[in-house]
Amino acid sequence: MNQRARITMPEEDVTALIESSQKLQLATINPDGTPHLVTMFYGLDEGRIAFWTYGKAQKAINLSRDPRVSCLIETGEQYAELRGVLLYGVAEPVDDPGRVLEVGMQIARRMTPGVSDEDLRPFVELTGRKRLAYVVERTRVVSWDHRRLA
Template sequence: MNQRARIAMSDDEVTAFLEGSRKVQLATINPDGTPHLVTMFYGLDEGRIAFWTYGKAQKARNLARDPRVSCLVEAGDDYDELRGVLVYGLAEQVDDRDRVLGIGMAIARRMTPGVPDDLLTPYVEQTGRKRIAYVVERTKVVSWDHRRLT
């Protein structure tokens, strides 16, 4: 078995890693072809990475033109602790307002663990008026867990 295969996570491990993490590095494509990279909190929608943003944000303008994204979720400080999941996919805009707010709640829960929903709901409803949400349909997943190297 080659080293790449040895450090790859199983599907269940990828799922657990995404469920247990909070932030994603999201790359979209600028009009000139360069990457636009931002770190954001995310939620999960039926196991898929979901995020929201203001409708006028650069990432939203990029996605309206080209829905391709890369999503990196990583952990670890030292080389032998590095773990990560890189999801390539297409960001599909969510149009249903209730679903947008549901994604907003999932994100808010990750941003503020332990805060009760009744305190998060007013924030999500207020900020959600100007936000749009996306769900990433995976086209490819790459994962690694360097703890397996020891």
């Protein structure tokens, strides 16, 4: 077995890393073809990455032109600890305002564990007026877990 195959995570480990993390690196494609890379907090919509952003943000402008994205979730400090998931996919816009609010609530809950929905909702509703939400449909997954090399 080659080293690449040895470090590939099984699907349940991929799912566990996605569920346990809060942030990811989101890459969209600028008009000139270069990547636009930002850190985003995210939620989960039936296991799929869900995020929101202001409608005038560069990533939203990029996604309106080309919905392809890459999402990187990684952890570990030393080489032998590195784990990560790279999702390639298409960011599908969420059109229903109620679902946009729910994506915002999912993200807020993950960002502020222990804070009640009652306390989060006014902020999410206020900021959500200017936001767009997206759900990422995966097209390819690449993973690695260097702990498997030991």
